[in-house]
Amino acid sequence: PAADSSDPGVDVGVLKQLAKTGLVEALNAVPGGKTLVLDPTLAGPLGLVTEVSLLKQHGVDKMFWLEAGALSSQSQNIVYLCRPQIRWMKIIAQQIKLHTASSERHSYTLLLVPRRTILCDRILEEEGVFGDITLGQLKLEFIPLEEDVLSLEMENTYREVFLDGDNTAIYYSAQALMTVQQAFGLFPRIIGKGDAAKRLADLLLRMRQAGLADDPTSPALSLPSTVLDALVVVDRAVDMITPLCTQLTYQGLIDELVGIKNSYVEVDASLLSTAPQQMSGAPSLPAPGPTPALGPSSAQPKKKKHLLQASSDAVFTDLRDENFSVVGAHLNRLAKRLNEDYEGRHRAQTVEQLRDFVGKLGGLQSEHLALRLHTGLSEQIVPMTQTEVFNKSLEVQQNLIAGYDVNAQFSTIEDLINREAPLHVVLRLLCLYSITVGGIKPKQLENTKREILQTYGYQYLTLLLHLSSLNLLLKAPAPAPHLPLPSLRKHLRLLVDDVSEQAPTDIAYVYSGYAPLSIRLVQCVTMKPAVVAAEMGEKAVGGGSGGGEAQKEGTLKVVPRAHPIMGWKGFDEIVRSVPGETFDEVQRPEGDGTGKVDRESARHRLSAGADGRIVLPKGHSTTTVVFFLGGCTYTEIAALRWMSRQTRGRKYLICTTSIVNGSSLIDSLSPAPWAPITT
């Protein structure tokens, strides 16, 4: 029911441009040809904003990965580009010292992303190379993955913030959100949930004050935005249930089963080999050298990176947020239509009609290629979704969330360990059990941990310890404040029985029945009627606000208008019952003479047009920014997009530190693999 016109909300292209210009300026600052030495973790993010050709244009003649060992370079200039991490500083210092020892002369530039830090300065000083380097910083903040998704592409934020207690990522996030405010105006209201989210919001308020102290006339800091209506911050620790469950949307499943990294997916080259024109459009910065097209004789399927992005792939746009169960039918329909379109040429009788057809051919062909790719991907995924392990784990997830026969679920998990199911699967289920049930009986827990260590190896003890310090794997009764799941299930209707995958009437379709808690919380702020309807147990909450009305009208569904942001009102109690701080701050206009504005009129200001009415002016749509601290999943993005379509006048701009899934979160908590023993 995409009733809303093509109003894109805010234009995020400006942020991409910002990143690009920053890079170009930094490169131009170093005259002449130069060797670029790149932090491997930055390649993916950089690839999304620039292309190799652009780097070449600006004097980069060679590129290397930043890694331990000597660096040989012909160029006079060496430019290092990396995150401000201690290990990189040590490697760089080592390489410079080696050059000095062999009396090679270079001039060095070090660009730190996103910011230069005192710690890095000090390490370089200690290593005695500080004087040899020109230091700079490259402000690479939010990278638009899609026109409604911005990501910092900082992979380990969850671990850093919640396990290591390292707040650097919160600081970077705040900086990046400040940039958004500079571009689009102040968030009129900052609402959020979670301890880390609260720290972020406090930081944002403080940064604004500091900015105002420097420049009291700055319009971006003094006046609330007219295009954004609020920032909703949710930190990952608030809702770990959602990432632990298996995502069931098309894009989500690809991420779970094939893996998507920095928007790229690795697919068999054969799916793409006839699509050279499609590849050339994709920036190939992270590519390890283009794979040559496959001859028909070569048997080894080669892997190729493909950029999954809606802007270049109309088929993907339709599929990405669909529940996987309907993807097959969808592809089928598309293939039929495409076939008919091709057949259209036989009907062409006049020259004009023929010309018309030829004109459409280009579009048909690219659609054809896209169809091929997605059919191939689906064919790859289907067998993976038919394995016993996959289905067992899905069943356990659904039963745990429903609180149904938890003991049986526990034995299923034990059984999966006995059969040596992948460790990810086992741990995700075990954590889900611990969260939903409220801990695991001490004896059972110890037994299971022992089974895991014996089955998968003792080296995973560290990982188990990390999981328990994150309160993901706890002894019952759990001491920490824990999630009151039964009451949440009831009041936020986390479980929807009659979910329709074809024509979703609730966000629960993304997990075939479970409505992600994180997104229900966002709905408490932006789509209250949907949650109210849920609580009253209405059959369909489809219409969003005024869902009942929309239902009466049957097929003639009127998409209701979004209501203004009123904080957590109406849901204060239930939201407070979820562990983690709850907050709601209004950013009032300041420094423009209207200093004294009370909360109520501040709200009116932002939602009222010139005529002063509270409702949003007709045709004007506002954007709510949702920021996930610690990462979000593709299903959560899908759910927010679905919400965008349910109400007129409100779009969502999804911002996150990175895109995650349960397995990538668990990976980020795992220590480095153990070194092999040499005897």
Next chain:
Amino acid sequence: LKLQEASEATDMVDRTAAIRAAGKSFSEDKDRAFEARMMDEYAKLLLLQQTLEKDADGRVPFIGLSVNETIYKCITTGQSKKADRVRSDWKVPDKRFWYIKLHALTESRDWEGLDAF
């Protein structure tokens, strides 16, 4: 911390020592008794794997495998007695042991062994 040391040690003696040290520091905290016990088990496993490798004249790599993999390897290399010993020393529950054995026998196409199951 000690565990990280253990993970970086590439030498058998160093690794075992680091694991024992980790076990010791766990045992100082009474809430970490489980972890301490696990480290003991681990050190013991490494020792056993060393002797297994020696017995096989270094032809079969054992070191670094998990308990399950050790049992599996023992069976596929025809040392089912040793597999039984690992089973009892590490108190491997029947169910898990039978799964391993079943896989191992199928892998080595030991149909007689399977029959005798």
